[in-house]
Amino acid sequence: MPAPRGKAQPVRLADVPDAVRALAHRLPRLAHLGTSSWTYPGWTGHIWATDLSERVLSRHGLSAYSEHPLMRTVSVDRNLYKALTASQFAEYAAQVPDDFRFIVKAPASVSDALIRDEHGRGRRHNPLFLDPALAEREFVRPALEGLRHKIGALVFQLSPLPPEWVRQPQKLYDHLAHLLATLPSLMPTAPHAVMAVELRDASLVTRELADVLKAAGATYCLGLHARMPTIEEQLPLLRALWPAPLVCRWNLHRRHGAYGYEAARDLYAPFDHIQDADADTRDTLARVIRATTGAGLPAYVSISNKAEGCAPLSVVALAEALCGPQPVESGGNDGRA
DSSP, X not given: OOOOTTXXXXXXXXXXXHHHHHXXXXXXXXXXXXXXXXXXXXXXXXXXXSOOOHHHHHHHHHHHHHHSTTOOEEEEGGGGTSOOOHHHHHHHHTTSOTTOEEEEEOOHHHHOSEEEOTTSOEXXXXXXXXXXXXXXXXXXXXXXXXXXXXXXXXXXXXXXXXXXXXXXXXXXXXXXXXXXXXXXXXXXXXXXXXXXXXOSOGGGOSHHHHHHHHHHTOEEEEEEXXXXXXXXXXXXXXXXXXXXXXXXXXXXXXXXXXXXXXXXXXXXXXXXXXXXXXXXHHHHHHHHHHXXXXXXXXXXXXXXXXXHSOHHHHHHHHHXXXXXXXXXXXXXXXXXX
16 A cells, blocks of 8 residues: 555665674664764765655655664754754654664854854854853753753854954853853753763863863763864873763864865765775774773764765774674684685
């Protein structure tokens, strides 16, 4: 009997190779790997069974995406540009399995020190930057009500700060401390969730920041971006926070430079294969995930297409680095021909 009109599922998951399913079975239970968004038509054959438009994927692709055995999280980056409502978050939550977790970026209205134009240029100071009441009303409460226990991490990604903030790091740390101490706890609704702060100013990656985050029960979002130090250079801050969940957003390959996001997008589109493999970053990240999950703590990692060229294939490669070689099944002979 055909599905009722309007009820048909327009997006189907592509066939998943047996080797990828076996890899997913070996992945640590607490390792939630995934991508930044799910709306890319170029992922046909990797995630989507057929060619579909970005509009269709945006509206109907999340459910198929979450059926892929390696895709256990996704970063909801669109919330940066316009705050989603609790009902919109609930629609997302209804489309994914119970053990799926979301990484959600805070709206720019609270996480950006500048009010920007449509081209991203800062026009004036934002008087509500890191305002706790706004953050609770437009970010934390809607996410808790809509996503509930499916929250993995709520991330305050601080866009590049104006010089007066960078020159006064203690002012920033004080504002962050006040924000994090004032916001409602995630624990009652989402016991495995964490709040995290991601930076775009390398000079602010300090022990003082770690002290603020640790005191609030929050963590540092490991931002792998050309504006930031390498992953190895950021690890001391994670060590200062240990033990803590891992939140990582792998955003941009370093070859493109601090302002190379658009260049990476133009070069890598339609994001259907890896063009700039970064095995060193991948291997180091795998070690951090392995240590975190081995300590019984969750790891939430999202990867952008601009990291290596094709986020789903980067997830597969990261999972391979994390799990190691496929064990060889013993046969019925003694190994001789």
